[in-house]
């Protein structure tokens with residue numbers, strides 16, 4: 406039997422809630438598993454939870470399969486505009502960027518905002534100027550556009566497009582939460598936002614308490630889903646409120662998601678941790694790709710009820726449609 410302290414460290418990542426097309430589901434699962442492994446390697450080597458979530462989310466941003474960094478969805482004009490946030494649970498410091506266009510890894514720029522400025526969020530051209538002053542390499546906005554994101558943008562412009570189906574097909578955002586061996590907690594979330602959004606639209610992701618929140622005294626949450634709904638209920642902070650009231654990490658995540666569904670008809674998903682390293686990956690959407698790494702075991706799933714495990718040493722332990730991560734929400 407594991408004692409609670411033996412459970413640290415842990416990293417949990419998501420690759421976005423929504424409806425992931427069948428032909429992309431394997432890539433999506435492989436992507437979150439590789440991000441969780443990379444984050445865990447940092448934690449296992451004694452690295453910080455902040456470094457672990459940064460590494461995991463950077464890997465997902467670099468993977469064209471996800472709606473963040475390269476592969477971001479396009480706005481109504483066919484352009485990429487990305488949002489990101491990081492938060493440090495020890496200091497409650499945070500950094501965010503919104504509507505950035507020519508940066509490969511917005512999550513790393515968000516960390517620079519936290520570490521090198523006295524502000525919490527920089528946007529658009531101001532964020533680009535700050536990136537230049539920090540020596541962050543610029544990339545061409547076209548290099549962030551994939552054939553797939555261009556195809557979906559064009560399809561959604563068609564007069565007969567079904568906006569709900571189109572949005573659900575690409576609702577994802579990427580994120581991670583972690584607790585390191587010192588008990589420090591961090592979160593990171595990054596997104597291209599909503600498909601065919603208005604130019605200048607800023608979603609939940611860079612908004613503290615909505616796209617993510619981390620507090621060493623309570624836990625951390627990274628969210629994904631319909632940004633306008635997430636902002637209405639400040640989903641990340643709402644879940645942490647339920648944890649403060651004594652709910653388990655899993656029950657608190659379900660309560661927050663159920664409230665968003667019943668109160669504002671919003672669907673989404675979260676990854677959450679508490680200070681002891683207990684974790685949850687929960688969603689009210691059809692799917693959410695997620696993975697967690699803890700005590701030399703990789704956990705992952707995509708559909709409701711799925712929870713596979715694999716030894717981080719290599720050999721599979723079990724493959725089942727089991728328990729913990731996702732029973733249906735009411």
Ligand code: GLY
Pocket residue numbers: 577578596597598599607608609610628629630631632633635
């Ligand atoms: N949750 C991502 C967005 O709505 O922008």
